[in-house]
Amino acid sequence: MKIAVCIKRVPDMDVRFKIAPSGTAVDETGLKFDISDFDGYAVEAALQIKEKLNAGEVVVISLGGDVVQETLRKAMSMGADRAVQLKADGTHVDSFAIASALAAELKDGGYDLIMFGRMSIDTAHGVTGAIVAELLGLPCVNAISKLEFDGRTAKMRRELEGAYELVECALPAVVTIDEGIARPRYPSLKGIMAAKKKPLESKPAQLPAARLSLDALALPPERAAGRIIGEGTAAVPELVRLLKEEAKVL
């Protein structure tokens, strides 16, 4: 089975972000970057399929500047066979444009399965996979938490609120991956060594003109500092009064 996994390089979200002087991007100084969480699950799921079938190929694809090569290298150190960088400098926010560039690359790749994370953890649009499926005329199943095969049929499970849904579709197909499908493995030293020798192809992204632009980014307002009213039970009445009258939460 030939599988493509489209991955995005995103900043580590456990930090306090600053907005760059441009006002439309995050200040990247000191940020750590990695594969977006759901994309990492997708890579792991793809690797497990290949290992289970003991055949096939896993190709990772990412759109971006040369910095995404590090992200692709990491996916290869986890076990992906080769990588494609769709080179495009700068920030891209139009999911349709990105999906078009990905579709152009995927179209003649002969992939049986095209995988995405269900959304990126930084911008969380969650539509790129679906648009790619539409552009390629393929069936698409979103946010799956389980994936098995019966010949050329994919059998999937989607988690709903208090229930789940079982879905089938014929290959080739596009699927987007939810967490819970598989915990991404840590790259091993062997994997890191092997990744250095695996092919990483870089080609210009065929990006159509963006029809969407990001105009401004803003941080939520700062919370006011806490206040210590007193200590012990003596402080309770005053606390209750303030919660009622000032904070108006009681």
Add this chain to the structure above:
Amino acid sequence: MTTASPAHAPSASHLADPDHHPSFTRGVFLGEIREALVFPFPEPSTEEKESLAAILDAFRSWAADTLDSAQIDHDGRFPDAVRQGMAELGLMGLNIPERYGGFGASAMIFNRVFGEIGAHDAALAVYFGAHQSIGIKGIILFGTEAQKHQWLPRCASGECIGAFCLTEAGSGSDAQAMRTTAVPSEDGSHYLLNGAKIWISNAGYAGVLTVFAKVPVTIDGVVKQRVTAFIVDAHAPGISLGKIEEKMGIKGSDTRTITFENVRVPAENLLGEVGGGFKIALEILNSGRLGLSAGSTRGTREMMKLALAHAKEREQFGRSIGSFEMLQRKFAAAAADCYAMDAAWMLCAGMVDRGGVDFSLETAACKIYASELAFRTASETMQIAGGIGYSKEYPYERALRDSRINMIFEGTNEVLRALIALMGLQQPGEELKAVGKAFKAPLHSLGAISSYLTGRVKRTLVKPSFNQVHPSLKDEAELVADNIHALALGVEKALIEHGKAIIERQFLQERMANAAIDIYLATAVLSRVTSVIGRVGEKEAAADLEVARFFIPMAMRRTRRAIRALERNADDAARSIATRALATGDLTVPTPTDT
């Protein structure tokens, strides 16, 4: 003695062979600055940096998900998932050559990773280090091709863990006093191993042991005991394990006694040659000390992060306690020490990787300074944290317990100080001896005398100097050079005064070693900052320069005092007081009672 067959010849070309390779610190004892050995500061290649980043990234995310150091400390063992994870990551084969299934990391990369492991969990660093730094290092350095193929692939996968078996009840620092024996069978097919080794890290996990034992060798009709190294299958019949030692710290590390009772060791498991064991042990420990140094330094930084956060948060008298200068002194000193210590071990790792350099004195210097730094800082961070530092709920007390061992194992700091001093004294001592002999027959030995006198005149009049240090560190470089000059003169004077008895003069040896250690660290800082300036320019290197200008004068003040005390000291009084205390077994000064 048996002669080494080519198959047994050590294959590593990078060994610290003191007889053939130049040493920076030995040069210092002669008043020389062997600049080519310490410049330029070693920098990993871009490819190495990428690999390192990937390895550290993988380890950190694994550790964040898996390691619970407080739990490990409490339980006194690693959960299986920890050892399994280390194996799956491939870390157990980090410094095993690629063709035996390892990663083949350079000393620089290996020790950076070692440091990261140490910063996360000291016991895990000991597990990792006892395996690779010392447990199987002998096979990597001295094993035959067949031995490497037999053991290393399984060691690299983490399936077979190594342990290093040198210490015995009656033989710690004094390895020659060992009693474990390996007697060859009549037909020469195997050795019978008998004895017991204590304090063996990884004993309970081990699949393969590097064991040192005495082999009887007949030389000119006299039987002599020669220390010899063996590779021993840890599951061989006759091997038994003691109970797990309950230790003060590094509790997850499995430490036990291993007893050998008529263990049959196949002759092909001989490591190196018969009688070569002592040298092999020293070689293994030489490079092993670097991991301990990197781990201690990185661990120090990690503990200080906690203390810094606490000092910023905790308020007393209406301000953060970090704003008080008594605490700032602690932070500045630890920051400078860590900077210097990183420079020192990295410079040394560069020597290991380059090869052809005797780095034994420098690894000893690193181990001493780093282990004392880690313990001192663990104590300082506890002090900064105050009451909560003493509570088991916080990691400060664990750091204090965990870091204490570093001053004891892999060579006590005392024995390493003696080693630095005595090895440093070797060449100046020999020169003086030759001259002493020459003076008994001056007419035949004019050459020796005049060459000594030329050297002496040169040493007295011509101060050595650094030529590759960046001009902005001119004053600091001069300060270091002055102290190198002063040390060499002090050493010579001490040798003339004490002659052979210098071997007993450990009051002096300790000072010489301390001076040599500080000189090496200061030199490493000169080299590192020069390299930083070369890379980013003087303006961008302002913080590095500031640390250098803080550390070097501080270290050189200590050095100046140590050198001065080679001549002017109260050693006679110290000896007398100590001797009396030892005789009475009590420190009480026997003041006569009033009549």
